[in-house]
Amino acid sequence: MVDRTALRDTGTGGKADRAVVRDALGVGVAVGLSGFAFGVTSAGSGLTLLQTCALSLLVFTGASQFALVGALAAGGSPFTAAAGAFFLGVRNAFYGLRLSQLLALPRAVRPFAAQWVIDETAAVALAQPTRRTARIGFFATGLTLYVLWNLTTLLGALGAEAIGDTDAWGLDAAGPAVFLALLAPMLRTGTERAVAGLAVLLGLGLLPVLPAGVPVLLAALAAPVVLWADGRRNRQEGGA
């Protein structure tokens, strides 16, 4: 009886480990390969090979990287471009907050693990039932994605030089498609859709009249505005 229980425990444990590694590889490979699109976009925006690779190695959060090169290509100042990239990166702080309790990493490991705290590693780790599988998921996703993202960034940047006019190949559509793919799963409720709709209006409406990079930052105001309107409506309904 004891033996059977023990056997079943290790059995499910092994199966769970393999399943989480498989999930991690699936996410890591699919998203890691899109570093190619970033490499091409970045080189096409006029960044050098070294600048492009430095971004993937040191920033390693895709939406921020695409936003930065997009804003620089559009003629934004280095600080408005960096500010847009930074605000997109802020969500990683909230992933880190939840991951720190779930993974319970030793203090000395945290500065290294921090670089891998992104959408994909958080998504895989937070979906796991135990600390052990969460840790496996986090590190397997982080490692696969980091290695592939940087390799394909390099290939993309080299490829952009080889293929010349990247727009003719439709590669300027890669950036917005990546943003849309990241955005789509977040549009679950009316509140999220209202924020997205208002942000699109602000981003496009202010674009012709304000310096590059600034309209995106002002579009971020859609979040507090909708949140405030939601709160007001809820209070009114509560009072009625």
Add this chain to the structure above:
Amino acid sequence: MNVWIAIGVTVLGCYAVKLAGLLVPAGALERPVVKRLAALLPVALLAALTAQQTFADGQTLVLDARAAGLGAAAVALMLRAPFLLVVAAAVVVTAGVRAMGAG
């Protein structure tokens, strides 16, 4: 030089927020309104960026092949296609529309 400044600021800022999440005591960012705002900020930024990078040429609004590409990406997303296929659909359709001489 400007590009390196932008890269340096972005590297430091993005790493700082990642590390802050892991180091900050759990209570500090747990206020419901802060959590709601943190979840909604990326929605606003991603939506605005998607729209701008599809419909902007410098400071001018334009409708070109990228819009068709983004439409293809949206269809791929609704069909639950994997991430890479969504990006590929946008690229291929945009290139296709341009090859046909439109946009």
